[in-house]
Amino acid sequence: MQIVRAHSGDGEILKVLSIHKGPMSAYDILGELRHKGAGAIKAPTQVYRALERLMKDGEVHRVAALNAFVRCSCIHSGSAAGFIVCTDCGTVKEFDAKVATLPRAAPKGFAVEPANYEISGTCQDCQKRASK
Amino acid sequence: MQIVRAHSGDGEILKVLSIHKGPMSAYDILGELRHKGAGAIKAPTQVYRALERLMKDGEVHRVAALNAFVRCSCIHSGSAAGFIVCTDCGTVKEFDAKVATLPRAAPKGFAVEPANYEISGTCQDCQKRASK
């Protein structure tokens, strides 16, 4: 029988991401955990290993445009997480990409699955601020 | 009168990207240029500065999922470049994201402009290879 055990650090990381909301870099997470002390996680490797597991489980997503990670807000269905990212202020909104038609716009004969959707740019607020 | 001059290194970089096709990291580009010798570019900073200019001009795009840069293949219209990326083999296909309906799927009150669209995952070929 396969016993399902919690892996080291996964819980800690999930908690930090939940509290913080918004995206955090692996080193942000590490910093938080070290700051608190007590935990098992002390090195980047451990953070990345835990994040990898959590991503596989769909608990966490990577936001490539920010080199950061977010707690899944579970709006999406199945394996189609979508993000709108402001690369200026770092704000991220998650949405369900299942309803997107982007794949149809893509060239024939090249499809990815599972897919992660990311739209990055500068949000309206940051644009206003910049143009002042 | 404002004289438009070519900036240092821009041409070299564009050339390397054109020859190579596919995405290259800033350090790949730097390596190529150093390998050739002769050019003006010798340090990362110079590569990143040139890439920044080229991106502003729409000549080059950044592929966040790969931390890499590609020559624009100019399929897209205006400021809506789209990419389908296999994070396994690094293959990238560019497409016109203007026709995408993703923005409609996004939450209200948060829009980005200009936007870069990226769909990342594992392509069919890589999946087959992995499952063998």
Add this chain to the structure above:
DNA sequence: TACTGGATGTTATAACATAACAACATTAGA
């Protein structure tokens, strides 16, 4: 000429990510 501002070159360092290996735990089978 001397000043200004912008582009460029150069060095150093910050930020992000993984390789490599030792130590320990778990399980299956002798």
Add this chain to the structure above:
DNA sequence: TCTAATGTTGTTATGTTATAACATCCAGTA
């Protein structure tokens, strides 16, 4: 029970990507 096989964890070191900081050069112009 003992042991080999396997996998997880902890730890150190290193690789990769990106930017900060500052010196220098050069064109334009008062």
